Amino acid sequence: MTEQPVFLSNDVVARPLSYDDLIPRLEEVLGKFSRSDSSDVVQPVRSVIPIKNHSGFLGMMPAYIAHEDTLCMKMVAFYRREENLNLPSTQATVLLFNPEYGNVTVVMDGTDITHKRTAAVSAISAKLLMPAQSDVLCILGCGHQAFSHYEIFTQLFSFKEVRVWSRRLETAERFAAGVPGPVKVFSSAKEAVHGADIIVTVTTSSEPVLFGEWVKPGAHVAAVGACRPDWRELDDVLMRDAVIYVDSRDGAAVESGDIILSGADVFAELGEVLNGTRPALRNKTTVFKSLGMGIQDAVAAKLVFDKWKSSQ
Ligand SMILES: NC(=O)C1=CN([C@@H]2O[C@H](COP(=O)(O)OP(=O)(O)OC[C@H]3O[C@@H](n4cnc5c(N)ncnc54)[C@H](O)[C@@H]3O)[C@@H](O)[C@H]2O)C=CC1
Numbered sequence: 241m242t243e244q245p246v247f248l249s250n251d252v253v254a255r256p257l258s259y260d261d262l263i264p265r266l267e268e269v270l271g272k273f274s275r276s277d278s279s280d281v282v283q284p285v286r287s288v289i290p291i292k293n294h295s296g297f298l299g300m301m302p303a304y305i306a307h308e309d310t311l312c313m314k315m316v317a318f319y320r321r322e323e324n325l326n327l328p329s330t331q332a333t334v335l336l337f338n339p340e341y342g343n344v345t346v347v348m349d350g351t352d353i354t355h356k357r358t359a360a361v362s363a364i365s366a367k368l369l370m371p372a373q374s375d376v377l378c379i380l381g382c383g384h385q386a387f388s389h390y391e392i393f394t395q396l397f398s399f400k401e402v403r404v405w406s407r408r409l410e411t412a413e414r415f416a417a418g419v420p421g422p423v424k425v426f427s428s429a430k431e432a433v434h435g436a437d438i439i440v441t442v443t444t445s446s447e448p449v450l451f452g453e454w455v456k457p458g459a460h461v462a463a464v465g466a467c468r469p470d471w472r473e474l475d476d477v478l479m480r481d482a483v484i485y486v487d488s489r490d491g492a493a494v495e496s497g498d499i500i501l502s503g504a505d506v507f508a509e510l511g512e513v514l515n516g517t518r519p520a521l522r523n524k525t526t527v528f529k530s531l532g533m534g535i536q537d538a539v540a541a542k543l544v545f546d547k548w549k550s551s552q
């Protein structure tokens with residue numbers, strides 16, 4: 241009944257977690273989350289405490305998915321890392337519980353889960369909201385999330401051009417050398433963004449890095465960084481002019497500086513678009529403001545554990 245929990249290291253977690261498995265599961269759970277009549281999915285807004293001495297935060301992300309009886313908690317520490325490139329900006333651990341007894345059955349490194357489920361949700365937003373003809377992908381920020389976003393976006397879609405920019409040119413050059421396909425490195429974000437159909441922002445910046453006046457009308461932006469109420473990646477012009485989609489309205493109202501400080505209205509949750517209760521306004525400039533959700537980690541962790549068990 242209360243056996244010792246299994247520990248799965250990041251190598252073990254990363255192997256079985258494929259985007260092909262992840263995307264349909266994420267679409268399903270996002271849809272359920274956004275149904276007002278559904279009690280199948282329980283997930284409060286993340287509770288976050290500051291780690292004052294280290295410019296960091298610790299987020300607790302519990303989730304319960306009743307129909308598959310998955311009880312999960314991710315704990316994620318994240319930091320503002322403008323200066324110190326040798327320290328990680330995000331560290332996550334995922335726990336799976338036995339829902340009947342309440343004991344922890346599995347402890348997993350949450351690194352790969354966090355990289356892949358975040359990129360997969362951005363890709364879902366792009367599938368729904370990017371212009372029908374999307375030739376140019378631009379990624380601002382060249383860290384871990386940039387790699388996972390590059391991986392899934394180039395797997396799912398065909399771009400004629402992939403562009404990158406980061407605060408430091410050498411980081412962008414290292415990124416370009418580390419991915420399998422051709423990438424154009426830019427030393428200016430404005431030039432990188434010019435004419436792009438999809439823009440992914442994956443920086444640890446707390447100030448805007450993307451400005452509305454640079455963005456091509458009709459483009460889609462997946463905004464992944466700036467997960468604190470006083471942090472920004474996007475300026476007021478973009479937030480005012482674009483149609484804003486989020487993963488969770490409740491989360492966005494509490495955690496997203498881009499939404500709170502610009503006063504922008506949220507048009508829809510991604511789950512509402514997946515359910516067909518709100519439209520995907522593909523012809524307009526759209527922003528998907530991602531904050532991350534415990535249910536996303538729960539479905540990813542369940543996939544990993546089921547595959548691991550069947551391989552034993
Ligand atoms: N929405 C979600 O579900 C999730 C969001 N995140 C957030 O995504 C962002 C990226 O995460 P990682 O790739 O893991 O971080 P990372 O530390 O690996 O990479 C961050 C990148 O941003 C660049 N950068 C830092 N400050 C900048 C500035 N002022 N202007 C432009 N570029 C700057 C760095 O040079 C680096 O290339 C973070 O803000 C993180 O908190 C992370 C996980 C999940």
Ligand SMILES: O=C(O)C1=NCCCC1
Nearest residue numbers: 316318354467531532533
């Ligand atoms: O959902 C997550 O995981 C994270 N969200 C925002 C900040 C870092 C991790």
